[in-house]
Amino acid sequence: MPLRTTRSTEASHRSSIPMSSLPKTFHDAVSVTRALNIRCIWIDSLCIVQDDLVDWEQEAAKMASIYEGSCLTIAAVDSPDCNGGLFLDSITPSAHFNITSRVASGKPRTIASVRELLQPRSNEDKLHLYNAPLYRRGWVFQEMMLSSRSLHFREDQMYWKCRSGLRSEDGTLDDERNHDSLNMFSRVGRTRDEDFTSLSKTSATW
Structure with missing residues (x-):
């Protein structure tokens, strides 16, 4: 079981939760959140009192607004449980270079971050996301x-998904035309209430 907030731990968790007590996936998610300069993070097992049915029912009813209103959702795709982590250690870190502009002499240097290019996956390997542990939940x-x-x-790279498409670091997924076969949720779009045909299709998929 992951680290949880229960009736017996709620008071102490409201005060503080030491980073050292967090399982690796939680720890990595907090590190990423801090690196992005985002102040708050929502983790279900910590933010909902797990053995309090009233609290669970109240918070579970808010899940739609929580995820829809979030700045960013972090997905530990290859982690089988809370101890697997985000594989931050296996992702090649970027190299930093200081570049001095010849035009603007005397001004502060510009720092450039460069990462080694990943080897693109083959088209036949596009379904690998479907079989990831996270998507089975x-x-x-x-x-x-x-x-x-x-x-x-x-394990080897990050993927970015937003309403404009799905992108991968290796360049295999870089536009709207490519991401449909990888993203199992991409075919469901938002629609206006009066568009009954599209709304019906969306509801059916949901």
Whole structure:
């Protein structure tokens, strides 16, 4: 079981939760959140009192607004549980270079970050996301459906998904035409209430 907030731990968790007590996936997610300069993070097992039925029912009813209103959803795609992490250590870090502009002499240097190019996956390998451990969980369905943007961490690279498409670091997925076969939720779009045909299709998919 992951680290949870229960009636017995609620008071202490409201005060503080030491980073050292977090399982690796939670720890990595907090590190990414801090690196993005985002102040708050929502983790279901910590933000909902797990053995309090009233609290669970109240918070579960808000899930749609929580994920739809989030700045970013972090997905540990290849992690089988809360201890797998985001594989931050296996992703090649960027190299930093200081560049001095010849035109603007005397001004502060510009720092450029460069990463080694990944080897693109073959087209036959596009279905690898379907079989990832995270996508086998029913709870994840609403997270991916409702999130405006999400960052998916895999063993070797990251994927970025938003309403304009799905992108991968290796360039295999770089436009609207390519991402449909990889993103199981991409065919469901938002629609106006008066567009009954599209609304019906969306409801059926949901």
